[in-house]
Amino acid sequence: MPDTGVPGEPAAARATRAVPLPIVLVGPMGAGKSRVGARLASSVGAPFVDTDQRIAERYGPIEEIFAREGEAYFRVIEREVVAEALREEAVVSLGGGAVLDADTRADLAHLAVVWLQVSAEAVAPRLTGGTRPLLAEGGVERWIRIRDERRPLYEQVAGLAIDTSRRSVARIVDEITEWAGARA
Numbered sequence: 001m002p003d004t005g006v007p008g009e010p011a012a013a014r015a016t017r018a019v020p021l022p023i024v025l026v027g028p029m030g031a032g033k034s035r036v037g038a039r040l041a042s043s044v045g046a047p048f049v050d051t052d053q054r055i056a057e058r059y060g061p062i063e064e065i066f067a068r069e070g071e072a073y074f075r076v077i078e079r080e081v082v083a084e085a086l087r088e089e090a091v092v093s094l095g096g097g098a099v100l101d102a103d104t105r106a107d108l109a110h111l112a113v114v115w116l117q118v119s120a121e122a123v124a125p126r127l128t129g130g131t132r133p134l135l136a137e138g139g140v141e142r143w144i145r146i147r148d149e150r151r152p153l154y155e156q157v158a159g160l161a162i163d164t165s166r167r168s169v170a171r172i173v174d175e176i177t178e179w180a181g182a183r184a
């Protein structure tokens with residue numbers, strides 16, 4: 001087999017990069033999908049796509065889409081952006097509610113999907129300062145309700161679940177890389 005690694009790089013470090021793409025991150029708001037996704041992408045040398053970010057680039061801030069057009073419209077454009085992103089050889093972080101779409105769940109059935117989990121206690125300080133329209137009212141209680149409603153959907157699509165409450169981003173990246181590498 002040809003050696004495609006970086007000259008001088010230890011074989012073990014190279015081996016960790018052989019992962020199937022896309023790798024998709026799902027989970028509730030504040031679980032760390034954006035932060036872990038960006039770090040994972042740079043670690044495995046893949047592009048990073050955050051579907052919330054892509055929606056905002058194309059259609060404007062998400063809270064404005066919710067305010068102007070409503071959630072149902074947001075879900076339609078989210079589905080389009082997600083379908084496109086899932087065809088890319090990238091690390092893809094989905095919005096927290098993307099799994100509500102049945103076509104998205106069907107797409108995810110064939111892919112390496114990681115469910116990032118977080119406890120209510122750990123997420124509370126992570127949610128401050130954000131612009132999350134579904135949490136504009138109701139705070140952590142509302143977050144818990146949304147998380148619980150969607151739990152079966154995350155469970156259905158994911159091949160690996162990681163509790164991020166007390167893990168460093170670096171450790172989460174290592175665990176995903178190891179799991180995905182074994183699927184390659």
Ligand SMILES: Nc1ncnc2c1ncn2[C@@H]1O[C@H](COP(=O)(O)OP(=O)(O)OP(=O)(O)O)[C@@H](O)[C@H]1O
Binds near residue numbers: 028030132168172
């Ligand atoms: N493992 C972690 N430990 C501590 N803080 C974290 C961890 N992962 C992410 N965070 C912090 O939690 C906050 C939310 O993370 P992030 O934006 O990545 O979540 P998200 O899942 O993308 O949320 P959303 O669905 O709202 O986009 C950020 O301030 C981030 O720096």
Ligand SMILES: O=C(O)C1=C[C@@H](O)[C@@H](O)[C@H](O)C1
Binds near residue numbers: 131134
């Ligand atoms: O959980 C949700 O439904 C959402 C999560 C965010 O990632 C954004 O996609 C948006 O704020 C909706």
Ligand SMILES: [Mg+2]
Binds near residue numbers: 034035052093
């Ligand atoms: Mg995010």
